[in-house]
């Protein structure tokens with residue numbers, strides 16, 4: 001039996017279908033309530049609902065601790081999680097607590113004494129073939145996997161009449177509940193990096209937090225938002241929510257304007273799906289200049305004001 005760890009992200013049901021295509025009985029696990037009709041329609045007969053008052057307000061270490069206890073109780077052949085931030089972190093805690101190996105971001109899986117996997121690495125830059133040895137008989141240990149977002153499968157089995165809910169109440173350790181949410185704040189409305197059609201993004205070449213004013217002005221004129229590289233967040237020039245890249249947000253706007261950004265791999269994987277990329281950089285050999293659709297070789301603090309002046313001139317003409 002394989003346990004499919006779901007959350008409320010849209011990718012969860014794709015992951016469930018993928019897990020069902022592996023040809024073993026699948027039972028679902030959630031932290032809190034889930035629509036059991038949705039599960040029954042997809043042929044899932046059992047939902048293990050992990051319930052504990054602390055889970056909603058604790059960091060994923062608590063969910064990981066709880067899941068590890070459920071795994072110990074049910075002894076499944078595999079545990080497959082959706083690749084959301086929260087579930088991936090919970091699975092990482094399961095791996096740390098149980099000592100079981102975890103393979104994240106899988107796109108192909110074949111089960112057996114060894115599970116053969118294809119995983120996405122480097123933010124989508126490469127695919128890795130891997131083997132997860134799970135052993136046989138009494139010594140067998142469950143395989144822990146997460147499935148890359150967007151990967152789905154053919155459910156194979158038809159709907160079932162109903163899905164039974166089995167509540168599981170874990171005993172959380174003090175260590176697992178140490179990190180807690182102390183405040184929730186609403187994010188302001190409006191566009192985000194994920195939805196904006198234009199992103200004016202700045203890196204070290206912008207020089208300072210104040211230097212971003214001109215990027216903000218251009219972003220506003222073009223109906224977009226400001227993004228940045230990790231150097232900008234590390235320097236405290238911009239908040240982490242503005243960061244594009246492997247450890248930031250993956251973006252795909254109509255236009256990505258990269259200002260004073262070299263184009264390190266970790267940044268490139270975050271912006272490579274943009275429809276058009278224009279780089280402004282003093283270095284004609286910078287990786288992003290080479291990869292961009294258009295490049296302007298020059299100082300951002302000269303080029304951006306010139307673009308704004310030209311836009312103003314055109315709008316008043």
Ligand SMILES: Cc1cc2nc3c(=O)[nH]c(=O)nc-3n(C[C@H](O)[C@H](O)[C@H](O)COP(=O)(O)OP(=O)(O)OC[C@H]3O[C@@H](n4cnc5c(N)ncnc54)[C@H](O)[C@@H]3O)c2cc1C
Nearest residue numbers: 203204205229230245246247248260261262267282299300
């Ligand atoms: C595990 C890991 C995860 C990471 N995740 C991310 C991530 O999510 N996002 C990310 O961005 N990085 C990430 N990084 C960091 C990444 O490797 C680079 O260090 C970073 O992207 C470089 O930022 P930058 O391009 O702003 O700075 P630099 O590489 O220093 O480049 C600055 C560029 O500005 C140009 N320049 C300088 N002055 C001017 C000027 N006046 N006008 C025009 N151009 C100018 C220079 O020619 C240069 O090309 C990660 C690194 C690691 C190890």
